[in-house]
Amino acid sequence: MTTTEQERRERPRGRMRRFGNLLYAALRFIAGHVRGFWAAILTFLSMGFIFGVAAVVVFAQLADEVMEGATQKIDEWGLRWINTHRSETLDAVMIEITSLGNFAVLLVLLLCVSAFLWLSNHKVSVVLLLLGIGGGYLANNVLKLAFDRDRPAVFEHVTDVMSSSFPSGHAMVSTIAYASVAYLVGRLEPTPGMRRLTWLLAGVIIVLVAISRMYLGVHYPSDVIGGIIAGIAWLGFVVAGMHAIQYLAQRKPEGAKVEEQEKDLHAEEEREAGVRE
Numbered sequence: 001m002t003t004t005e006q007e008r009r010e011r012p013r014g015r016m017r018r019f020g021n022l023l024y025a026a027l028r029f030i031a032g033h034v035r036g037f038w039a040a041i042l043t044f045l046s047m048g049f050i051f052g053v054a055a056v057v058v059f060a061q062l063a064d065e066v067m068e069g070a071t072q073k074i075d076e077w078g079l080r081w082i083n084t085h086r087s088e089t090l091d092a093v094m095i096e097i098t099s100l101g102n103f104a105v106l107l108v109l110l111l112c113v114s115a116f117l118w119l120s121n122h123k124v125s126v127v128l129l130l131l132g133i134g135g136g137y138l139a140n141n142v143l144k145l146a147f148d149r150d151r152p153a154v155f156e157h158v159t160d161v162m163s164s165s166f167p168s169g170h171a172m173v174s175t176i177a178y179a180s181v182a183y184l185v186g187r188l189e190p191t192p193g194m195r196r197l198t199w200l201l202a203g204v205i206i207v208l209v210a211i212s213r214m215y216l217g218v219h220y221p222s223d224v225i226g227g228i229i230a231g232i233a234w235l236g237f238v239v240a241g242m243h244a245i246q247y248l249a250q251r252k253p254e255g256a257k258v259e260e261q262e263k264d265l266h267a268e269e270e271r272e273a274g275v276r277e
Helices: 003-033 036-070 072-083 088-101 103-119 123-147 169-186 192-215 221-248 263-273
Strands: none
Touching: 036 123, 036 192, 036 221, 072 192, 072 221, 088 103, 088 169, 088 192, 103 169, 123 169, 123 221, 169 192, 169 221, 192 221
């Protein structure tokens, strides 16, 4: 292995170690210097934001490897392996599965879930859902323009595509949409079993959509992995926002009506206290 290759392989480890040290330092500072109201806000913000920032760091490292061509060989090998297992039946199945990440399907999902949350007086959840999915679409378009990776040409595409390849829009937005719904709706479900089932179903859909994009020949494995990681990063910030609003409402100023109007801010506490069945 040449010195240049060795340095390139060691660079991610050094970056992750520095990032980890910064996180620990930040947490030690919060624990040692912040008290009361701001301690609660920063603690719950940091949970989501640190999760989101960590995912951003992982995505940035993957993007760096992709742009350097370090993933190209394994990307092409993965698509060639998939191509050996294709059939007409699977083609039809995968086209249906990939539609679960299409704009029209996600729009219907967004409208149905938003209507349910709004009519059951969970309006903060609706706002976060709209910001999460809408912002995810915008972020994905910006990332595609920034990286401008060509689509795979390993075998003929089974479906038509127009935009660039990295990161996968279907994988990224599906991760944001289905995981956001699982999080926001799961908070209101009465039993741990139902919440786990909701998250399991969301996870299965996300993975299947990602697999379908590779099967159809329109994305490399690194594209869909990057899309999922970017979606997780965005979701981390959405969850952080939900916790921030929740704890601000608990410490609301005199006369504020947030807690009365937004019952879903305290779904977990009510369920544990036996108020929410």
